[in-house]
Amino acid sequence: MKVFGRTAVSEFLGDMVVYRNLVPCDPRLPPLAAMRAEVSLPEGVIPRKSEPAYGRVIAHLLREARALDHPSAEIERLIYVGDTQLNDGTAFANVCQAGRFRGLAFIGADRPDPPKTTIVEKGDGRLYVANRWSAVSQFDSLLGAQGFPVDERTAIIIDLDKTAIGARGRNDHVIDRARVAAVRQTVEKLLGSDFDAVRFQAAYDELNQPEFHAFTADNQDYLAYICLILGSGLYDLDPVVDDVRGGRLSSFQQFLGEVDERAGELGDGLRPIHDQIVGLVRQGDPTPFKAFRYNEYTATVERMGQLDDDAPLEDLLEGEIVITQEVREVALKWRERGALLFGLSDKPDEASVPSDALAARGFRAIHQAETHAVGG
Ligand SMILES: [Mg+2]
Structure with missing residues (x-):
């Protein structure tokens, strides 16, 4: 593994990102409130990633997003890159079904056992479950042979948490640590001198x-x-x-x-x-x-890009939330071939996008925050 300099997830996704409230960061796309009728979603409901309605919302957003830059290209295929077989696998199958897309998914992690990729049929699609993030480049090289071209008619969904940043099995503990630190800070501030850390x-x-x-x-x-x-x-x-x-x-x-x-x-x-x-x-x-x-x-962004560029690899993986270089590389390649790239995050918007006051001080949304890219 190596360090590949500083970048942000927006380098490959732009603002084509939705956090948990399903309000796209790109203002040209409709917020959830404006598409409820089209996706048969009752007032007040925000579907979670594993629910069928989530698939309908995302399939709709993919078509709207494609229409912005390629109005004549109809999306036919979906590639999904994530880190959890159950949650991402279900979201993937639901988006495929809602959009009537042919689909392939890559579910990655770094694990200590020997390299292995398992194929799991899921709904109408297929998951490649790998125990190395680096296997995503082999996944890419298989696509052509499977009659699965990556072009303007292909949409790519990239999960953010523990996939594009804080890769599972490699760097995900830093994301968890930021969350626990935030719980602790919040409780400590509210309790004042009554707070007992132990x-x-x-x-x-x-x-x-x-x-x-x-x-x-x-x-x-x-x-x-x-x-x-x-x-x-x-x-x-x-x-x-x-x-x-x-x-x-x-x-x-x-x-x-x-x-x-x-x-x-x-x-x-x-x-x-x-x-x-x-x-x-x-x-x-x-x-x-x-x-x-x-x-x-704040606990999350203060763990992004805060270390020096010459910090050792181990220190970056231990102390910083870094971008997964293998995912970045394949995403840039797919975008080059004309595919639509779209990012999903399960993190609440309050934990992902700065308040107006922080934005005025230069704070950026998680997908726009600069940090180091690390990978093989
Ligand atoms: Mg994830």
Whole structure:
């Protein structure tokens, strides 16, 4: 592996990117609100990556995006590059089905075992699941032989998190570390002198485990809120763990309701944030802890491009969120051949795009933030 200088994901994707709210960063494309009727999506619903409606939205956006630069080219084929077989594989199959595209997907990771690529049939498409990111160039060289040309009638979807940046198995822990740092900063700021770093870390590590996903809905906003309430001393970790294991506490909503009944005990420092979260959860907002997500944005961008250009490779992979050179290279090649490139991210918009105040100070969206490209 080598360092390939500084760049940004926008080098190959431009602003053809959507974050979790499905509002394209390129203002020429319609926001979700403007296409609900066309994709049969009820008011107020933002589909998640694994839902069929997500596939309809993305297929629609791909056609709209293609019409901007090649109005005569109809998209017929889809290539999807991601890092998780289940989530990305399902999104891929749904986009193929919604758009009636022929599809091939590359699911990458770096793993310690000997190089291997497994083929998995998924819906009408096919996944190439590889344990080396470098295998994406072999995937590319197979396309021609499979009657799968990459041209103006081909759309390329590139997953952002742990694919285009923070490659899974290579650099993804830096993305996770930024998120945990943001939870910690948020809780610490709200608790002030009551904050106990050791107790916080113990609570976060315990409740972040799969065993508690049913309780936390595997939702980092919920988890951050629970850690905040535990840190306040209103509840202790052990009884909460026992209640979840014993089935007495089965959902985050139940926990939130119980805290709400004792909200008077929270004190002036935590009451406003508690009330805000209760309100947003009732409205169905899946990312109700806004302060945490704003901190996640800064914790993420401050880990992009912050190291010197002559920093050793190991330091970059350990401390910086870097661009996956293999993905960048193949993306640039495909764009050269005329394909439409489009980026997807599951990260909430608040954690991905700067506030107006930060934008005025020069902060950029995650896909526009410069960092080093690293790969083989
Ligand atoms: Mg991903």
